[in-house]
Amino acid sequence: MKALVAVKRVVDYNIEVRVKADNTGVETANVKFSMNPFDEIAVEEAVRLKEAGKVSEVVVVSVGPAQAQDTLRTALAMGADRAILVQTDAEIQPLAVAKVLKAIVAKESPELVLLGKQAVDDDANQTGQMLAALLGWAQGTYAAKLTIDGNAATVVRELDDGVETVSLKLPAIVTAALRLNEPRYASLPNIMKAKKKPLETVTPDALGVDVAPRLVTLKVEPPAKRKGGVKVADVAELVAKLKNEAKVI
């Protein structure tokens, strides 16, 4: 069984982005980019399934600019077998990504598609669910545990108030939550090997997918800033402030 993993190149999660002075977006020039952390977890899970003999081939796909090749090479170094870049410099919103991925699924016929539960740039948390809808497949979002057994996948899902277990008919979509696994660091030999693994480039046009954005960003602003307050000397002063000044206890 083949697994497809979708990965996104995003501003590194450790970087605190700044809003551009003209309010058109955030500053991304000269900023470090990395693989979306949840997508890394999705790649790791696919590679582990291959190591366990449940998956025969791991194909990674990304939709984005030429530099997303680096992201795909990272996935190849982690153990994916080959990569597909759907190259575009345009702004691609989740519905468009889902449509592109649907076209890739039609070509590749995977039985399992893994994605991160959300990207840490747009925080949309949509693409996996949308792809599942477009394909008419089952979805197992926010996976904390994934077991493949015959033609079903069992997913333990993280909920706001606990966990639930669902059984999905394959083919299915699974989106990775934080605690599905701990992604490996690629070793130097594997990074070298990854450079020789196949990486195919296509365009949304060639796939026949309309990726025009449906949401227009009118402006981007920094969030309302909280003013730093005062330091208190000890517990007694803190309790007094909370009682008499803030009046919250």
Next chain:
Amino acid sequence: MSNVLVIAEQNNAVLAGGTLNTIAAAAQLAKAAGGSVDVLIAGEGVKAAADAAAKIEGVAKVLLADAPAYAHGLAEPLAALVAGVAKNYAGVLVAATTFGKNVAPRVAALLDVQQISEITGIVSADTFVRPFYAGNAMATVQSKDPIKVVTVRATAFDPVKAEGGSAAVEALAPAADPALSTFVGQELVKSERPDLGAARVVVAGGRGMGSAENFKLIEALADKLGGAVGATRAAVDAEYCAHEIQVGQTGKIIAPELYIAAGISGAIQHTAGVKDSKVIVAINKDEEATIFQIADYGLVGDAIKILPELIDALGK
């Protein structure tokens, strides 16, 4: 089609926290669009939830879909149901909980519309404000789609009143069940403490608490104040506490009246989830910790020593 539909989450026929806030957002959108607010209750044996929804202030109509396929809130049958009725509406809103975030994009894709995630403001019938980059930027976005499928950050909207309405409850025939997934089981966290998302006071601990044993001090202070317990990702990863109480970009977003951060350094992924709290107290032994930049009251010191003192002081 200027009306707005709210998908209400319910559990054992009780409406979930955040429903009243989502209906408040829906009322704003319906006002801008010139329509009214309907509520969809889908589940099995959930007449009581539908009756409760009918009493909510400002609700015009309640649609009740009662069928086994909806018993566990599985996204596949529920999205099929919602997509079937959505064409009668200008907007479909659901709270940005794990329930809402699971089902809404599936609905949006079935309708071929681009969802607007986790809105914190409504500018007009087609324009919304939403945070991205963990809340480090706020985008004002305009939708070109005919139906707005939206998830709502509950803490950004004041709840409507649970009483005062008298909406009609209308039965909605179930949609064909795609039968793609089955519910196996669930383990919900039972807590005597108030719900983290709705608590007036939240006490949270980070890696600085040092151990699961020390983390109990967080719980003790929360109990003293009648509050809920929260945690950072680092504390969850270190297994001081359960994942359900993680607060931040990928965990829960909270806005209590009083938020006490103990042993928390203040990573942006965490502060993204708490910075709308009314009063923030930070206790950290590192006086340079970034959490102090957003705290109203900062106390420099070891939380493990300070928390017992604080619990004592409050006991007096």
